[in-house]
Amino acid sequence: MALKKQIQELQKRREEAKMGGGEKAIEKQEAMGKMTARNRILALLDKDSFQEYDMFVQHEARDFDMAKKILHGDGVIIGTGTISGQPVCIFAQDFTVAGGSLGLMHSRKITKIMDHSLKMKVPLIGINDSGGARIQEGVNSLAGYGEIFFRNTLASGVIPQISVILGPCAGGAVYSPALTDFVFVVENISKMFITGPEVIRTVLGEEISMEDLGGARVHSEITGNAHFFAENEPECFEQIKKLLSYIPGNNDRKAIKCCPKPPQSKYRIGEIVPDDPALPYDVRDVVRAVVDDSEFFEIQQLWAANLVIGFGRMNGETCGFVCNQPLVLAGVLDVDSSDKAARFIRYCDAFNIPIITLVDLPGYLPGVDQEHAGVIRHGAKILYAYSEASVPKLTVILRKAYGGGYIAMGSRHLRADFVFAWPTAEVAVMGPEGAANIIFKKEISEAENPDEMRQQKVKEYKEKFANPYVAASKGYIDTVIAPEETRNILLHAIEVSVEKAVSLPRKKHGIPPF
Amino acid sequence: MKENKSQPSPKETSELKKLTILGDTYYTTFTRKYQEKQNWVKPDKKKVISFIPGTVRQIMVKPGDKVNADDKLLVLDAMKMLNTIHSPLAGIIKSVLVKEGDRLPKGTVMVEFE
Numbered sequence: 001m002a003l004k005k006q007i008q009e010l011q012k013r014r015e016e017a018k019m020g021g022g023e024k025a026i027e028k029q030e031a032m033g034k035m036t037a038r039n040r041i042l043a044l045l046d047k048d049s050f051q052e053y054d055m056f057v058q059h060e061a062r063d064f065d066m067a068k069k070i071l072h073g074d075g076v077i078i079g080t081g082t083i084s085g086q087p088v089c090i091f092a093q094d095f096t097v098a099g100g101s102l103g104l105m106h107s108r109k110i111t112k113i114m115d116h117s118l119k120m121k122v123p124l125i126g127i128n129d130s131g132g133a134r135i136q137e138g139v140n141s142l143a144g145y146g147e148i149f150f151r152n153t154l155a156s157g158v159i160p161q162i163s164v165i166l167g168p169c170a171g172g173a174v175y176s177p178a179l180t181d182f183v184f185v186v187e188n189i190s191k192m193f194i195t196g197p198e199v200i201r202t203v204l205g206e207e208i209s210m211e212d213l214g215g216a217r218v219h220s221e222i223t224g225n226a227h228f229f230a231e232n233e234p235e236c237f238e239q240i241k242k243l244l245s246y247i248p249g250n251n252d253r254k255a256i257k258c259c260p261k262p263p264q265s266k267y268r269i270g271e272i273v274p275d276d277p278a279l280p281y282d283v284r285d286v287v288r289a290v291v292d293d294s295e296f297f298e299i300q301q302l303w304a305a306n307l308v309i310g311f312g313r314m315n316g317e318t319c320g321f322v323c324n325q326p327l328v329l330a331g332v333l334d335v336d337s338s339d340k341a342a343r344f345i346r347y348c349d350a351f352n353i354p355i356i357t358l359v360d361l362p363g364y365l366p367g368v369d370q371e372h373a374g375v376i377r378h379g380a381k382i383l384y385a386y387s388e389a390s391v392p393k394l395t396v397i398l399r400k401a402y403g404g405g406y407i408a409m410g411s412r413h414l415r416a417d418f419v420f421a422w423p424t425a426e427v428a429v430m431g432p433e434g435a436a437n438i439i440f441k442k443e444i445s446e447a448e449n450p451d452e453m454r455q456q457k458v459k460e461y462k463e464k465f466a467n468p469y470v471a472a473s474k475g476y477i478d479t480v481i482a483p484e485e486t487r488n489i490l491l492h493a494i495e496v497s498v499e500k501a502v503s504l505p506r507k508k509h510g511i512p513p514f
Numbered sequence: 515m516k517e518n519k520s521q522p523s524p525k526e527t528s529e530l531k532k533l534t535i536l537g538d539t540y541y542t543t544f545t546r547k548y549q550e551k552q553n554w555v556k557p558d559k560k561k562v563i564s565f566i567p568g569t570v571r572q573i574m575v576k577p578g579d580k581v582n583a584d585d586k587l588l589v590l591d592a593m594k595m596l597n598t599i600h601s602p603l604a605g606i607i608k609s610v611l612v613k614e615g616d617r618l619p620k621g622t623v624m625v626e627f628e
Contacts, residue, residue, distance in 0.1 A: 203593075205567065205617045222547055280530065280542050305545055329548060330533045330540035336547070362535040368554035402536070434537025 017055045017072045021096030029096050034167060034189055035233050037077050037092035037100075040127055044237045045081035045090070052079040054109045061103060064136045071097050074105040075130075078113040080122075083244050086256075089117035092127035095167050099131030102173065106134070107144025114151040121250035123160040125240065128177060129167030145172045152179035157350040159250050162240060165190035165216075165226070166233060178225065181347060182243060182299070185216035185226040186236050192219055192226075217302075224303040224336060246297055246311040246318045247351055254352045255318035264294040269483045273360070273424060277400050277431070277466075280326040283308055286358055286398065287321050290314075290487045296321070300340055306330075307337035309344040311353075315491050320348035323358035324409065326399075333405055334365040335378040342381035349389035354494055357410030360399040362431060379408065380513040386414040388510065392497035394490055397421040397468065397477065402430050412476045417500065418493040420486070421468035421477045428470075432462045559603060562625040568592025570616045575625065579607045587625050590618070603627065 018038065020026065026036055035043065041050055059066065059074050075097035080089050091110050093100035110126070117124040133141040155161055156179065163177035164184045168191045177183045177192070185192075193214035200206050200213070212218065219226035228243070230236035248255045267289035272281055288294040291312030298310035306329040311318055322341050324331035333341075348355050364375060386393065386408070394417060395410040406427055410416045421427070429435065437444070440457040447453035471477045481489055530541040557563075572589040575581060585601045608628040612618065 203567065205619055278538070278540050279527065280540070326540070326542060328543050328545060330535060330542040332533075332535060362538060362540060364535075366535065367551075369551050372554070430536045431538030433539075437537055 013056060020072055020094045021098070025096035032189075034095070034129070036096065037094035037127065037129065040164075040166065040233065040237075041077060041079070041081070041090055041092050043234065044125070044240060045083060045088070046085065049081040050079055050090075051081065052077060054078055054112065057105050057109055059103050059105045059137070061134075061137050061140075063138075066136050069098075071103075073097065074103060074109065075100050076106045076109050078109045080113075080116070083241055086244065086249055087120070087122045088125055088244070089113045089120070089122055090125045090127070093130040093167075095129045095131070098134065100129050100167065101131050101134035102141050102144055103134035103137040104140040104144055107141070107147060110144075111147050111151055114148070114155065117159055118151070118155045121159055121252065123162065123244060123247075123249055124155065124180075125162045125164065126176065126180070127164045127166055128169040128173065129165075130173055131168060132171045132173055142172070145176070148176050149179060152176055156181075157251060160244070160247050160351070162243070164236065164240065165192055166236075167191070170194070170196055170214075174225075182227045183219070183225060184228045184230065184236050184240060185219055186230050186233055187216045189233070190216040190219070190226070220300075221302040224300065224340065226303075227300050229302060242297060246313075247353070251351055257316040258292070258313055260313075260315040261293040263289055263291060263487065267294050269486060273398055273422070273483070275424065277426065280330070282327050283323045283325045283331070283358055283360065283398075287312055287323060290356075290490065291319075291321075292316065299344065304334070304336035304340045306332055306334065307341055309340060314354075314356075314487075314494055317494060318353050319494070320344060320353045320355045321358065322355060322410065324361040324405075326360050329365060331361045332363060332365040333361060333379060333382070333408060334370055335373045335375050338375070338378040338380075338382050338408075342385040345382070345385035345389055349385075349391050352391060354392040354394065354497065355389060355410065356490060357393070357395040357416070359395060359397040359401045359406070359409040361402065361405040361409065362400055363403045363405045377513045379404070382408045383414060384510070384512045386410050386416075388504075388512075390500070390502045390504065392494060392500050393417050394493045394497075395419045396481075396486060396490070397425040397427060399424050399426065400431070401425060401427045403428075412478075415502075417497055418489075419477050420479060420481050420489055421472065422483055422486075423468065423480055425468035425471075425477075425480070426466040427468060427477070428465045432458045432466055435465070436461045560605075560608075560627040561623045562587060562599060562602065562627075564590060564618045564620055564622045564624055566590070566592045566597070567620045568597070568618060570612045570614055570618065570624070571596060573610060573612070573614055575607050575610060577607050577609050581605065581607065588612075590624075599624070 057074050059071055076093050078091040091113050161180035162182050163180045166189055170193055174192050191210050191214050197208050197210050197213050220229035228239045269289035272285045287296045296310055296312045306325050308323040308325045310321055412419045436457040444450050444453045468477055468480050472480055527541050531544050533540050533542050569591045571591045574586045581601045583601055583604045587599045587601050590597045590599055605627040608626045610625050612624045
């Protein structure tokens with residue numbers, strides 16, 4: 001009898017906690033086009049799989065009349081569950097409770113689930129929707145952020161860490177997502193910045209809207225802080241589920257194999273790349289012509305689009321693709337694309353995902369802005385990432401591979417395991433026009449008809465050097481293949497690389513050109 | 515061979531942008547960031563520019579003043595700091611383009627030398 005009463009009491013407490021900030025606050029949240037924290041978790045996890053912890057946690061703040069305030073769950077929901085049957089740890093900040101502000105107990109809940117995810121070696125998903133530090137809790141809330149950042153760093157490369165920005169995420173709060181592997185944003189809902197429009201206006205006198213300063217599109221297209229852009233929350237959750245299907249649950253494992261499927265017949269690999277090296281094409285079609293079921297899951301689609309990264313499966317096994325994109329900025333390497341490629345390569349390496357590189361680039365983007373933005377140090381990241389990576393590294397040179405760009409894009413010299421080239425490949429220090437103008441400068445300027453002479457010299461250079469056979473004759477390319485042979489030879493290369501083991505010099509860690 | 519959507523037709527090529535890398539020209543498209551980038555301009559040593567946005571609190575010089583390098587020109591209140599702006603060179607002040615109380619964005623010309 002007494003137990004029954006106690007169970008009723010438990011139910012009552014649960015119901016209260018589940019209401020978060022109460023009906024009014026929930027209405028307000030929904031009026032902003034946002035789901036509640038609890039509904040977000042339920043939408044993302046497998047049905048009936050969510051188990052919540054720390055539901056009855058209360059804050060201990062006493063200053064500024066805080067003792068009188070009851071904040072259910074202290075503004076964050078934590079727990080475990082499954083996505084497609086795979087275990088995950090999750091937290092979701094509840095904006096209806098004190099604006100999802102981060103106080104000491106709020107942060108302790110987050111760090112509890114982070115510790116759990118690292119211990120159990122399962123992916124961590126964090127849903128961010130918070131006004132920032134709880135000012136009333138002072139330095140305790142700063143301590144809370146610091147404890148989160150520390151754990152993000154420890155967990156980096158051990159378990160996948162996913163950040164979902166579904167509301168404001170401002171000031172120090174942005175650094176937890178920035179330390180995680182993948183950041184998801186949703187149009188009109190996500191807002192990320194260090195200093196908001198209000199501060200910028202009062203201190204600096206510059207007028208800018210939240211959306212233009214740190215909206216979803218800005219972070220997807222301009223800053224590169226976000227990896228996935230969605231138009232609404234359900235679409236965002238589908239993207240997360242899909243991503244998780246491609247990656248392993250921790251760094252001791254390989255991604256779960258999917259049933260192998262051939263590429264769709266509409267992608268005809270021999271008909272994608274134009275013969276004229278000056279003409280563009282969409283390199284993603286080459287990826288689609290190679291991967292299982294022509295399904296390519298692109299990452300950072302809108303940012304630094306001159307380089308394409310993403311996952312695809314080869315006979316069921318997840319591979320990471322790094323490709324120059326001739327359709328955008330002729331596929332050059334620059335500051336942003338170097339950062340994009342290097343980080344992805346390191347991700348694949350950390351999580352046992354083979355890397356397939358498709359090369360077609362004219363070199364580095366010229367310009368004062370690039371030089372002053374530090375293209376030297378950024379470009380070096382690609383060299384570092386490829387050299388350091390010990391997963392199978394397979395490279396296919398489709399067309400142009402000029403100069404430093406050739407070296408950077410998964411070349412033999414950075415220890416690619418296999419380098420293949422199509423007959424259209426041109427491995428050279430630079431393009432024929434540029435090279436002929438330098439090498440034959442004297443002949444051209446002294447000729448009766450310099451233009452004719454230039455044309456002739458360009459033609460000579462093209463015939464001699466604009467092919468894969470010079471590099472193949474030196475063993476820098478392992479073999480020249482017809483485009484139609486690409487998938488099979490890649491599958492073979494992956495098959496023979498299964499037990500790949502390399503020994504690197506003993507060290508605490510390297511000093512990458514961050 | 516040309517029945518593929520990833521290859522541009524001659525008409526589409528005319529709509530593409532041209533980009534020259536090391537003497538060779540390619541047809542392609544530009545990113546928003548590339549299109550919005552600002553051209554570099556050589557800094558003019560005779561112009562003292564606000565290195566940070568802020569508010570002018572005090573001005574110590576007027577046009578015609580002869581100053582030495584490192585002399586105090588003005589005080590710029592920015593990021594909760596009173597930053598003293600020193601003269602980058604020895605010379606004569608041509609004009610002072612700000613007044614006390616002015617709120618300046620970054621990159622504003624504050625003082626000009628002759």
